[in-house]
Amino acid sequence: MKRLISLIPETLEKGLTRANPLVARALWHVRHPTRRGVTKACAGLALLFVLYVLILIPFTPGIGDIRKAKIEQPAQILSADGKLLAEFKPSNREWVKLKDISPNVVNALIATEDHRFYQHFGLDWRRTASAALHTFSGDRQGGSTITQQLARNLYPDEIGRAPTLTRKLKEAITAFKIEALYTKDEILETYLNTVPFLYNAYGIEMAARTYFDKSASELNVLESATLAGMLKGNSYYNPVLNPGRALQRRNIVLAQMVKYGKLTPAAYETLKRRPLRIDFERQTEPPGPAPHFAQQLRKWLAAWADRNDYNLYSDGLVVRTTIDSRLQTMATQAVILQGNQLQGIANAAWGSRAACASGKDLLQTFLRETPDFRAAKDAGLTDDDALKRVSSDRSLVQSVCESKTRVQADFLAMDPRNGQIKAWVGSRDFSQDPFDHVQQARRQPGSTFKPFVYAAAFEAGAKPTDTFVDQPVEIQLTGGEIWRPGDEDEPSERPISLRDGLAFSRNRITAQLMQTVGPNKVARLARAMGVRDSTLEAVPSLALGTSPVTLKEMVSAYGTIANLGGYVEPVMVTRIEDRKGEVLAEFAPAPPQQELSADAARTLVDVMRDVVNRGTGSAIRGRFGVRGDVAGKTGTTQGNADGWFILIHPQLVAGAWVGFNDSRVTLRSDYWGQGAHSALPIVGDFFQRAQRSKLVDTRVKFATEQQPGWFAERSARLREWFEHLLPSPSTVKPEAPVTVRNTTRRAPVATASSERASEGASSDAAASASVESQALPPLLPAPVATSASASAPAFASEPVHGEARGTGTPASAPTPTPDDVVPPDAVNAEAQKSGGNTSP
Template identity: 60%
Template sequence: MNDTLNAAWLWLRAFFVNEGQRIRRHPFITAAMAPVFALMYLLVLIPLTPSIDHIKKVRTSAPTVVMSSDGQVLAEFKRVNRESVKLDAISPNVTAALLATEDHRFFEHHGMDLRRTFSALVRTLRGDTQGGSTITQQLARNMFPEEIGRAQTINRKLKEAITAAKIEWVYSKNDILEMYLNTVPFLYNAHGIEMAAQTYFDKSASELDLLESATLIGMLKGTSYYNPVINPERSVIRRNTVLAQLVKYDKLKQADYDILKAKPLGLDFERKEEDLGSAPHVASQLKRWLISWADRKGYNIYGDGLVIQTTIDSRLQNFAVEALQRQADKLQTIADGAWGKRMGANKALLQTFIRESTQYRAARETGMAEAEALAKVQEDTTFIQALWNDKTTLQASFLAMDPFDGQVRAWVGSRDFKQDQFDHVQQARRQPGSTFKPFVYGAAFEQGISPMQTFVDSQMEIRIDAKTVWKPGDVHETTGEPTTLRDALVHSKNTVTAQLMMQVGPARVAKVAYDMGVRTSKLDAVPSLALGTSPVTLKEMVSAYGTIANNGTYVEPILVLRIEDRNHAVIEEFHQKPNEQGLQTAAAQTLLDVMRGVIDKGTGAGIRSRFGLQGDLAGKTGTTQDNTDGWFILMHPRLVSGSWVGFNDNRITMGDAWGQGARNALNIVGDFMQLSVKAKVVDPKALFAAPKQVDSMDKVNDWINSVFNSQPVEQQEQPMAATTASSGSPQIITIYQSGPTATPAPMVQDFQQPVQGQVQGQVQGQVQEYVRAPEYVRPTESMRAPEYIRPPQVIRVPEYVRPPQVVNTQPSSPPIITYGLAPSAPFYSGPGNITTVPVLPPSRDNEQ
């Protein structure tokens, strides 16, 4: 239609030029025909301009708002970076400058200034495209750029005039001024006077003085040409022109003008980026999805004021962002120390990065040889340093969800959305390492295998085919001893997990992982899958661990609950697919109970020791080959949270000291949970439905944890015959008599100095019970050994206080024993006969 109108206009113009002589000979015919032509043309244009209803809706246009589950705004979807303000919140200096410069008869006309319009029409016919638009016409162009267009043609000017008349019909003059000042662009993604004031002068529009107002209004003639940042001289000239207009229309005294025109611009420029909110990756994902939804439903996400109700908890989201940034910054400091000085030492790797760059490819496309192009790019040391810095920038992600309803509570896709918009929660697929092991054990428990079943922890070879042999190993040496499945998962034993994988079957493990939540990533059903060699997403892993926490029931993660209109009437609600049984309930509860041990005494113990988190918790750490990826996922009865840490380019790896999941990703989750518990958003007293299946060794470890994390235990009365230290000495009690049940254990209250105590009582034969020796604590703290272990069990524990010297071992007389700090733990085979057991090294995250 526009092409037709343009053709008609060109024909009409040519007609007047070619027939000019004849028309001039018949002035009365010309006068009679001109209004007819004009009226017909206007009648054709009117339907092509915005309707009255459309114009009314623009005033109430509102962006889509993304809301958190606790009623906070997470993001807004706006077409431009604009902050609308009321007219009475705009400085009168602005409106005075605007009217004096752009439209001094604004309050006298009805959208068109006939004198200016006629003058502009004549100039257009002559080929001069200078404008003569009123403020209302400019508003029409700003509000309806697609309908009116930007081309300097008579069509556009007529459509402007028609639309302006409609605007004047619908709105008051003050409304028009307000809308105009809120829509006019000022460069640097600043739309409207409020954003312009913040961008150029770092203040609100209500605070603009006369000089600042004149500077901004002066830009409207040509924002780029009169840009005060790039072209300050032009801007000063244009500003002074605006001031002169104020003098012309008696809004400014000549004397004041003479003073003001000599003053500098006084800019305080800072580009204002659009507020991305606390969950930018969530907002970005939702925006892409919402555009498609709105197209199908007939909505405009930028103007219809839609309200998106999400499952995100703004408090947890803020804690997640804070924890991830704090811990990732610490890790980046380590990474900078490890990689920052190694650019020269990694010449081959650096040259590989250069060959992959656009600069290198551009050089090669010019015909340069490989060596020449490489040397050319390397001459730009600034680019080389930036390339290296980009490659060695550590990334991290975090996700938390409710395992029972699948509602996502916090989502952080990268360290900084502005720097890296790639979403490492849902888009990135990385090897999960040992965080995949629970699927192997879950499949085994589902087949009836007991967590107390033992496998020998030793090096092994698994033949994959006639030519391939897989040799799974651990970071630390194997013990060569039988190890229960419970301990193997707690301490992340690769060799035992590989044996279990072969017993259960890779295909079965892959199926269990899918059922539990790993549903979008392809899993290779091969033996090495047991150690997490198939890449997956963090979202899948957290979802699958949610199945464990939810007694084996898989619940699909959900982010959007409903979409409402601006009046909060529900347009559409969203529900997950029906829940599925991803793992048998008994197997899931057994698996969760075993994974409690990871937090209590295994590779995830840092959650308690470093962050002081108590309560019913379970989880798993994960580390991949060469410390490429670090993982940690923690299960709380009402929240499953997980984190991944690594580099975007997996050729850059982390060091042994900080590259394990227990030393990087765990810190992010621990920091997050610590903040959440402290703020009372997460209940530390919540309990899983899965019962605790505690054996005797677990009781000992629980007791040790209670010693280190609680007040000293007071001494209790002993029911058995015992020995008492002499008066004034710390009390030392030694039990010699065996019994069918555990006997209250000895208590030592001070280890600063070796003490002597005379044992009272007669030795009754050989000792039949061996004392389980817990770790000693700091001097003056009390502790109590929880039970006696029977003779067949050999106990290996850290340092312990033992009798290093038996002074008197005559059976007929009481022995005198000196107690002191010893480097190793004893086990007793009889009075006076002490056998030393070597101390085992402390357990570490031994994942590959």
């Protein structure tokens, strides 16, 4: 091996020695050229050039259809009932035929870009040679024909973008291919429909709409010359940002039209003096009936297409979604109607500059967050001087007020049986606020989180009749802070059942129940039931909804309740087809995962029925007349910053949130700020419309009848058999529960609109929270103790900091419902017999 290596230098030296005479002779011919030698050299160079071109041909684009932008089929998004929801296009383009384009456009284009277009076959040799000479002399010029430009526009990746000889050769070869296969009119039509014009406007039709608010067929000479002039450099000759340059370029185009006989000199002299008349408006794709849903679906579908080697924008995919276009329309109308009403209230509180200025500290905070304030600070002003400057700008102050005080709302409906999303409204107006509040906004859920606490309790063995005493609650937290959850009214020192605690959203009762069950267990259960993306802080105040979540998570979790404990992941798509209708993929609903025991779920549904029958959500029945078996929960956060309501039905779960993008802004109303009056009307309106349209069957009911177990069933039969054989005269029937009825007013207190804001305490729960609750009806009878020391239910629990249990009697008498109105005499007689209290 060493010998071979040592021979390499010797071999190279011998080779150079032998080649030296040949090299010397070649150099001599270069210094002393002859005609024959020059001819041979030129022929050799030409041969090399031809060989290089032949080598490049396989690396140039294969010409299938240059009008592929016309035949490309974007993905179509269809609703479950076959309505078009959206089309996913790569660019904003509308194809028009050449005969539907103004002749002024064609004349201006050819006169400026390629006046021998109809004479050449893709490459204008004279223009190319002229451009080369100017480039070599230092004055770089373009020599591309319209066909070459089309080749570059259609195949930028295959041809390349670098200003090299190879790129120009590929461009010329592709142009020859195009000219060989297509007519001049086809080339012109394709070029005019694919050329970009800034502002996401592709093609002459979108350019005409963007810059002149008219169709391409209506463009006059001046407008056509302006658009043709942009082709030399869209940004440089942008008529919106650079009107002076655009005007100068337009007149050059007009002069070219005169030069090649497309315009008379007299007309040119008149037209060149006219100013630019731009009627600019960005062209946006229509949002469609479910824009936020489509926005989220695009992300999912793009990933699916990449994994399965499909093009989202050209393969003609047909995506069949779970959205019901009828329910989607109803949801959108409900959000707009309630949003507009609440906006009027917000405008009265914040809309004027004076009203906005009444929140002086908050307004100053907003102004300090503006770019104008930062610019003033960067200019060297002090904080106070910068604030004075921006505060004196009335238009700025008004703009800040309007943007900060715009009411937002979102809505989501899904089928709890299969997880199919039926309606999705991410904001009041997609064009003004494309931010999707359904999936992206995380806000405190308030009392809509309470059902998870009760679910954990029922799963641990608690009964709806178990009670806690309505008394002051103080819970010591890690770090030594004391959390004191409160309600609208003062503690009554009376026992309140779990059923009434949830129906009337009693915070002190829920806080005590949370201590009994344990925050960790509640957090785990809520995650299992559907709150799977947001972080839940396992602290006592979690019972009142202090951990921010999304509406999608909450509706999904309530779907688990409606599905009697079976969690089904929300789905958006049922099937994907190709352009021929052949099924590419199907997405069957996932089987339910039993995350909450069926018995606990049945109990929870039954208790949540009372929320809408006589509790904080009673407007669902009274105002909106929603029939059928429904249950739900209201929610309001600290300072009325967020209003929530979620309603469940065996076939449909629907939820809404209302608030502001900035949680520091509220409606400034203890009435309208409550979820029962801000969010509930959206859901109520939606359900009312859905039931009237027979899209929700009011006859369907939850299967909440508790089925006795094997042992209990046989024990009951055995007991009946013994009682039949051995009847006892001393057997005393248990006294029936006393029902107290309202003698002083027609409408029971349960329908009063006194829901209060809640659970706004931060996760550290250091401060006392003013939480959502509704006062219990004053018609509850005085408790009758059954033992000297009645206590809270003793069911499974987890140790927590400051855990405590309330005391009280086993149960309280049922609260009257709207139909429980009887004559006063009957009430008085019943009360006297039972010792009840009939005072209001």
